[in-house]
Amino acid sequence: MLALLKRIAKTGIVSEPAPEAGEAKREIDRLHDEILAILGRALTIREVDAGSCNACELEIHALNNPYYNLEGRGIKFVASPRHADMLLVTGPVTKNMENALKIAYECTPDPKLVVAVGDCGCGCGEVGRLFGPNYATVGPIEAVIPVDVKVPGCPPTPTALLQGILAAVRRR
Amino acid sequence: MFLFDDIPIDFALQPGLGSPVWRGRSNDADDLKDFAASVHLAGGRLSALWGSDCRDIGQGFRLDVVFGLNEGHAWLRIDLPEEAPVYPDISSIFPAANRMQRAARDLTGIRQAGGDQRPWLRHGGWPADWYPLRHDASVPPESENAPTDYPFVVVAGDGVHEIPVGPIHAGIIEPGHFRFSVVGERILRLEERLGYQHKGIEQRARGADLATGALLVGRVSGDSTVAFAWAYAAALEAACGIEPSPRALVLRALLLERERVANHLGDLGALGNDAALAFGLAQFMRLKEDWLRLNAALFGHRYLMDRIVPGGVACDLDAAAAAALLVQCDAIEREVRELRAIYDEHSGLQDRFVTTGAIDAALARELSLTGFAARAAGLILDGRAHRHGYTPPPPYASLGVRPATREEGDVAARAAVRFDEIFESLRLLRRLVTELPTGELRRELAPVPNAEGLGVIEGWRGEVIVGVRLDATGRIARLHPHDPSWQGWPALEHAVMKDIVPDFPLINKSFNLSYSGQDI
Numbered sequence: 001m002l003a004l005l006k007r008i009a010k011t012g013i014v015s016e017p018a019p020e021a022g023e024a025k026r027e028i029d030r031l032h033d034e035i036l037a038i039l040g041r042a043l044t045i046r047e048v049d050a051g052s053c054n055a056c057e058l059e060i061h062a063l064n065n066p067y068y069n070l071e072g073r074g075i076k077f078v079a080s081p082r083h084a085d086m087l088l089v090t091g092p093v094t095k096n097m098e099n100a101l102k103i104a105y106e107c108t109p110d111p112k113l114v115v116a117v118g119d120c121g122c123g124c125g126e127v128g129r130l131f132g133p134n135y136a137t138v139g140p141i142e143a144v145i146p147v148d149v150k151v152p153g154c155p156p157t158p159t160a161l162l163q164g165i166l167a168a169v170r171r172r
Numbered sequence: 173m174f175l176f177d178d179i180p181i182d183f184a185l186q187p188g189l190g191s192p193v194w195r196g197r198s199n200d201a202d203d204l205k206d207f208a209a210s211v212h213l214a215g216g217r218l219s220a221l222w223g224s225d226c227r228d229i230g231q232g233f234r235l236d237v238v239f240g241l242n243e244g245h246a247w248l249r250i251d252l253p254e255e256a257p258v259y260p261d262i263s264s265i266f267p268a269a270n271r272m273q274r275a276a277r278d279l280t281g282i283r284q285a286g287g288d289q290r291p292w293l294r295h296g297g298w299p300a301d302w303y304p305l306r307h308d309a310s311v312p313p314e315s316e317n318a319p320t321d322y323p324f325v326v327v328a329g330d331g332v333h334e335i336p337v338g339p340i341h342a343g344i345i346e347p348g349h350f351r352f353s354v355v356g357e358r359i360l361r362l363e364e365r366l367g368y369q370h371k372g373i374e375q376r377a378r379g380a381d382l383a384t385g386a387l388l389v390g391r392v393s394g395d396s397t398v399a400f401a402w403a404y405a406a407a408l409e410a411a412c413g414i415e416p417s418p419r420a421l422v423l424r425a426l427l428l429e430r431e432r433v434a435n436h437l438g439d440l441g442a443l444g445n446d447a448a449l450a451f452g453l454a455q456f457m458r459l460k461e462d463w464l465r466l467n468a469a470l471f472g473h474r475y476l477m478d479r480i481v482p483g484g485v486a487c488d489l490d491a492a493a494a495a496a497l498l499v500q501c502d503a504i505e506r507e508v509r510e511l512r513a514i515y516d517e518h519s520g521l522q523d524r525f526v527t528t529g530a531i532d533a534a535l536a537r538e539l540s541l542t543g544f545a546a547r548a549a550g551l552i553l554d555g556r557a558h559r560h561g562y563t564p565p566p567p568y569a570s571l572g573v574r575p576a577t578r579e580e581g582d583v584a585a586r587a588a589v590r591f592d593e594i595f596e597s598l599r600l601l602r603r604l605v606t607e608l609p610t611g612e613l614r615r616e617l618a619p620v621p622n623a624e625g626l627g628v629i630e631g632w633r634g635e636v637i638v639g640v641r642l643d644a645t646g647r648i649a650r651l652h653p654h655d656p657s658w659q660g661w662p663a664l665e666h667a668v669m670k671d672i673v674p675d676f677p678l679i680n681k682s683f684n685l686s687y688s689g690q691d692i
Contacts (some may be wrong), residue, residue, distance in 0.1 A: 001333045004451060014458060047344045051371050055394025055475055060344050061438070062464070065457035071397050079342035095297025095317055096368045097347055100339050127387060133310035135304045136297065136372030154477065155394065 015069035018166070019159045042074035043077045043169060046084035046108065049146075051094035051137060056118040056153040060088065062158045075165065081105070086113040088161075088166065089145075091121040092131035093138040105145040113168045115149045116141035117161065122150040175246055176210040179203065188410035189421070191555055191565045191628045192244030199251040200421065201259040204237065207248060209264040216241045217540035218266035219628075220637045220654035223257075223276035228307040229644075233257035233282050236639055236652070238626065240542070243561040247626050247639075252282060261287030265511055266378065268540040268659045271366075271690075279305040279374065290470040293367045293691065296320040300412065304375045327353035327361050339368045346687035350676075357672040362665045369691035377651035378679065382408065382482055382619060385648050389638060390477050392653045393689030397423075398431040399631030400653055401480035403638035406565075406627030408482045410639060412620045419611035420484035422567045426604045427476050427485070429597040432632035433504070434463050434475075436590040436597075439684050443587055445680040447524040455511055459504060466500050484614030494605045501598045512591050525584035529667040539666070540659045543634020545683055550582030555630030571600055582621030583682040620645030633686065655689030 047060055063070045064077070078084050080102045093101055105114070119128035123140030132139035141147050148171055151164035175194060180687040181203060183194035198204075208218070219238040225424055226234050233252040238245050250259060261284040263270040273284040274292035283289075294300065296318045305609040324334075332355055341346035347368040353361040373388050377388050380388070390397045401426050409416065437460040446450020464474040469480055471487045477485045489497070515521055531541075533550035546553050553559075556568040556576035563569055576592030578585035600679075624641040634656025643649035660683055668679050 003510070003517070007455065007510060007514065009450065011455065011458070048340055049344075049346045049369075051369055051688075052346070053391040053394040053397075054686065055391070055397070055477070057344055057346065058394060058438075058475065061456070062461060065461050066454050067458065067461050078345060092371055094369060094371050096295045096370055097339065098297075098317055099319055100347065100368070105341055111393055119565075127391065130376060130384075130388060130391075131371050134372050134375065135302075136370050136375070154391075155475070157474065 013127050014066045015072055018073055019163050022047060026114050042076055043165070044076050044078045044079040044084050045086045045088050045165070046078055046104065048081075048087055048089045048101060048104050050091045050097040050121075050141065051131075052090035052118060052120060056121070059155045059158055059161060060117070061162055068158045068162060070136045070162070082109065083107050083108040084112070085144075086115060086165070088115050088117055088150040088165070089141045090117045091141050092123075093141060093144045095136055095138060098138050098144055101144055108120055111161060113144060114141070115151060115164050116147045117151050117164070118156060119152050119154045123151045124150070124152050125154065127154045128152070175241070176207070176214075179207050179210060181207065181248065186247070186410050186626060187413060187593050188406070188625075189346035189408055189415050189535065189565055190406040191408070192562070193247050193626045193628065194244065194342060195247045195249070195626075197249045197251070201250055201252060204235070204248070205260040205262060207236075207267070208239070208265045211239045211241065211246070212242060212265050212445065215514070217537070217542070218262070218268045219245060219540070219635060220639070220652070221269060221272035221276060221556070222639065222652040222654075222656070223280035223282035223305070223534070224641070224650045225280055225306045226252055229530035233280065233538075235259055235276070235282060235290040238633065238637060238639075238654075240540070242559065245626070245628055257282040258285050260285055261606050263287050266540055267538065267662060270662070272658060279303060281306065291322060293370045304372060305378075322365055324351045324363050324365070325361070329355075331355045332360060345558070348687050352673060352676075354673060357674065359668050359671055359676070361671060362668050364661055364665060366661065366687060367691050369688040371692070373692045374651060377648050379643070380648050382617070382648070385640070385651055386478065386481060389651065389653050392692055393655055393686040394450050394475060394638060395435050396431070396631045396633060396655065396686065396689060397475055397477045399629045399636040399676060400638065401478070402428060403629040403636045404640065404653070405480055405482045406629065407625040407638045407640040408617060408627075410627065411623035411642065412617055412623030414483060414615055414617055416484045416615060418566070418609040418612070420613055422604050422608050423487065423613070424480050425486045425490065425567050426489070426601060427471070427479055428461070428631070429601050429604070430467060431476060433594055433597045434460055434467075435684070436634045437463060437508075439681060440511075440515075440590055442684075443525075443583070443678065443683050444521065446681050447521045448519050449518060452511070452515065452521075455507075456685065459507055459650040462500070462505065466496065469539065470496065481614060483544040484612070486614070488613055489605070489608060494608065497605050498602060501601050505595065505598050508594055510538060515587070522584065524675070524678060525587060526582060528583045528671055528675050529682060530580065530582040530670070531663055531667050533579075536581065536663065538664045541634075542659060543574070543631070543656050544589045544593060545586060545660060545663060546634070547575055547577045550579045552576060552577055555628060555635060571603060573600065583678055600671045621646050633657065633684070636658065653692060655686050656683040657687075657690040660685040
């Protein structure tokens with residue numbers, strides 16, 4: 001236990017300041033205020049992997065590491081779309097996930113935001129053009145459900161993801 | 173040469189630097205069962221199985237089966253007649269064959285006689301009599317993509333009920349469906365239904381150029397992109413008769429070990445978290461982030477995608493970068509040693525880890541399990557290490573890799589093996605950096621028409637295999653990537669059987685299998 005506490009003390013706080021939300025040079029505090037004004041509470045996100053290779057998920061996981069400290073910014077991943085303000089979706093949407101993604105979208109209460117993640121999910125770049133529409137994939141996220149913001153990258157960095165999430169909140 | 177005295181199939185050693193692969197061919201499907209039985213008797217394993225349609229070049233249908241033997245791999249090709257592409261079911265000899273055979277049928281229509289006939293990759297998205305990997309399959313027929321019924325094995329009895337989970341799970345994780353049959357909390361049976369990540373990578377690769385093939389294979393499973401890229405490159409290099417420079421090979425090993433360490437760091441943190449030690453998650457995630465950031469700084473990509481290319485590598489390491497790498501190895505080693513002591517002494521954590529999700533060596537062997545999960549159950553099986561009759565491919569041959577093993581096969585053993593492997597990888601990284609040979613990074617790889625090759629790489633999760641065949645114009649005729657998760661998922665079904673539902677996330681994470689890697 002002592003070793004554990006020592007380790008915690010030695011590590012200190014490594015969280016870095018949040019990046020700015022894309023092209024709009026807004027202050028992070030301002031964004032937090034906006035989140036509160038729009039949603040009246042912290043932002044909750046349901047992540048849906050609709051066919052990715054899992055690299056996007058690794059970066060979404062990284063958002064929760066102490067450097068990016070997503071929860072510290074009042075943004076939390078939740079276990080059900082029914083508890084979510086935002087769907088964070090990776091793809092290309094496979095035929096085998098098409099129905100599940102539609103159901104998750106329908107289950108998310110309004111007003112809801114959808115952020116498409118990765119070149120496959122956004123249908124852009126060299127990688128994004130590899131899949132769909134074909135027998136196994138429908139294509140990018142917007143081919144199945146409405147998308148508010150796209151975060152390209154293969155996979156997008158945690159910073160890009162954070163910018164995308166903040167940009168989506170700002171749009172509403 | 174004959175690999176088994178009583179089976180007259182002539183095998184020839186695949187040329188090149190990769191791990192030893194013997195290629196053999198038979199046009200009698202019955203040979204498959206005899207050969208599989210001999211491999212089983214010799215203590216070998218089923219490594220991969222896939223089907224192909226070669227009617228367009230007048231060769232009927234074809235089944236490729238790769239077996240793992242002590243001395244390397246036997247790559248057996250069975251030619252099947254056009255009018256009846258049927259072969260004997262080998263899942264009674266190697267249970268791991270079950271899902272591979274069903275996937276081959278869904279994709280090509282080549283089928284096993286008897287055994288489990290349920291579809292595997294095809295849910296409701298395309299018709300049952302339409303096979304995407306047939307050369308004459310053009311546009312898939314219109315279908316409504318309606319969910320289909322799937323006949324799960326039913327467990328009946330007093331108080332037995334089912335818990336269906338997924339395809340969308342509660343965490344940030346890939347989709348799949350788990351059907352638990354339970355009494356109270358106790359798991360009687362787990363049956364997985366996967367295939368949700370199936371995105372048609374093999375069909376997409378048909379007719380593609382080698383660069384597109386590399387892009388595709390690097391995205392079979394995001395956490396194993398280095399292993400897949402290397403296996404693909406090794407397969408093509410064997411097929412086209414070129415050898416990468418010693419410098420390229422050392423850089424490849426360096427990338428592979430960095431991938432291994434990154435994944436073990438992440439999973440050790442997640443294992444702490446699943447046993448309610450959030451401290452572990454925060455600490456290991458911090459270390460993993462440091463590791464990924466150096467990847468980005470030195471090699472230009474956090475997960476090292478597209479850094480290994482056919483013929484060599486697409487990155488280099490200068491003196492300053494080598495120094496930064498050595499500094500990080502020391503720092504990570506120091507911190508992981510401290511954290512290991514905390515994990516080992518944390519009674520709450522050990523209480524959840526010890527005896528949980530156990531599989532023994534006999535079962536691991538029966539299920540053809542490879543990688544760290546097999547090593548945690550007492551199988552000394554590591555493609556990077558010397559063993560009786562087997563010399564690892566360069567640069568590992570000269571490094572004297574010491575495989576990490578445990579006997580218990582439980583969550584604690586898998587965690588311990590991961591800790592040991594981090595330290596061994598750090599040792600290897602230091603040697604690779606300090607002994608980096610000079611030479612070119614990439615040699616020109618000119619596609620040889622109709623050539624074929626098999627690449628085998630010890631990825632962080634286990635044996636990663638890629639089979640490639642080129643067409644008459646030097647483009648890809650068939651690409652099959654095989655993830656060790658094919659063998660891991662059935663092992664997970666067994667591992668949970670003596671435990672309770674709340675232990676499932678912990679056991680699952682201790683294997684951390686890929687969905688996308690096996691759904692392809």
